[in-house]
Amino acid sequence: EDPAGRARFDELITADQRVEPTDWMPDAYRKTLVRQVSQHAHSEIIGMQPEGNWITRAPSLKRKAILMAKVQDEAGHGLYLYSAAQTLGVTRDRMTEDLISGKAKYSSIFNYPTPTWADMGSIGWLVDGAAICNQVPLCRASYGPYARAMVRICKEESFHQRQGFEILLHLSRGTKEQHEMAQESVNRWYAPALMMFGPPDADSPNSAQSMAWNIKRFSNDDLRQRFVDMIVPQAEVLGLTLPDPDLKWNEERGHYDYGELDWNEFSEVLKGRGPANAIRLERRRQAHEGGAWVREAAAAYAERRRAMAEK
Ligand code: ACO
Numbered sequence: 001e002d003p004a005g006r007a008r009f010d011e012l013i014t015a016d017q018r019v020e021p022t023d024w025m026p027d028a029y030r031k032t033l034v035r036q037v038s039q040h041a042h043s044e045i046i047g048m049q050p051e052g053n054w055i056t057r058a059p060s061l062k063r064k065a066i067l068m069a070k071v072q073d074e075a076g077h078g079l080y081l082y083s084a085a086q087t088l089g090v091t092r093d094r095m096t097e098d099l100i101s102g103k104a105k106y107s108s109i110f111n112y113p114t115p116t117w118a119d120m121g122s123i124g125w126l127v128d129g130a131a132i133c134n135q136v137p138l139c140r141a142s143y144g145p146y147a148r149a150m151v152r153i154c155k156e157e158s159f160h161q162r163q164g165f166e167i168l169l170h171l172s173r174g175t176k177e178q179h180e181m182a183q184e185s186v187n188r189w190y191a192p193a194l195m196m197f198g199p200p201d202a203d204s205p206n207s208a209q210s211m212a213w214n215i216k217r218f219s220n221d222d223l224r225q226r227f228v229d230m231i232v233p234q235a236e237v238l239g240l241t242l243p244d245p246d247l248k249w250n251e252e253r254g255h256y257d258y259g260e261l262d263w264n265e266f267s268e269v270l271k272g273r274g275p276a277n278a279i280r281l282e283r284r285r286q287a288h289e290g291g292a293w294v295r296e297a298a299a300a301y302a303e304r305r306r307a308m309a310e311k
Pocket of ligand 1: 270
């Protein structure tokens with residue numbers, strides 16, 4: 001413990017200023033950030049798979065180009081976030097090992113399959129919409145590199161959300177079959193999207209400390225409520241219904257009430273037993289192994305440049 005460092009850290013947090021990589025910080029603060037930022041990075045990288053599944057089958061050249069760009073954005077988000085985590089002292093190799101060994105968590109949402117084209121719409125509208133609600137406040141997180149990475153990520157997520165909305169709008173106003181496909185997809189993604197915000201506040205062990213450190217700015221339930229309030233009028237514009245019979249405006253609270261979520265399902269997904277956990281990790285492992293030659297070549301090239309510079 002460094003008393004001067006501790007005092008400076010406390011001062012920064014109290015003044016709501018940024019902590020930078022060279023500042024002293026408590027071990028627990030560093031640990032919680034490594035946990036959250038690496039999980040966030042893994043989510044972006046695993047999140048490429050459910051949509052990557054549709055690149056070769058997108059219904060038009062334009063849709064294909066948009067989808068490719070979006071999936072590439074997600075790769076970029078993963079890379080900024082791994083870089084932000086590295087400033088905390090964890091290596092990229094270590095994070096990758098933890099992901100492919102199944103030790104590290106990533107967002108529950110990416111363990112659901114994408115059987116229809118409408119799922120590209122639901123992912124954009126609901127999943128990226130939830131991501132924005134959760135991530136806009138993270139642009140003000142106390143750790144500088146994380147907060148700065150979030151600014152660009154949020155701008156790109158806004159575009160992703162709109163493109164998803166537009167896919168659903170197009171389907172909803174299309175043929176009867178297309179409308180049904182859109183509705184069926186929203187029926188499957190609605191509850192898992194609400195679970196993205198994490199367990200209810202009473203069961204969220206990390207929230208209180210993360211809020212005290214200005215990493216999280218709002219609780220899981222507050223953000224979930226904000227998201228529900230946002231999507232209800234959007235669903236009306238889409239001409240689609242949200243699959244929750246308990247969803248209704250509560251005049252007194254000034255918010256929409258919504259039904260209980262299946263937290264048992266959430267816990268199963270977190271334990272690796274969701275519908276697509278095994279395939280997501282297997283694909284990631286294969287991609288990592290398949291990329292070994294690139295890493296070896298890059299290391300050999302760096303070594304040769306170093307040797308030449310020494311001559
Ligand atoms: N999926 C998987 N794990 C989750 C989820 C989820 N949706 N929600 C919570 N958890 C995990 C937490 O990581 C934590 O586990 P851990 O202690 O082993 O790390 C546990 O459940 C308990 O949850 P909380 O105490 O509420 O955890 P935390 O304070 O970290 O809050 C949250 C969870 C809201 C997801 C937070 O970590 C966060 O804001 N992360 C950054 C955003 C992010 O990762 N988004 C990824 C999906 S969006 C996208 O990539 C498009």
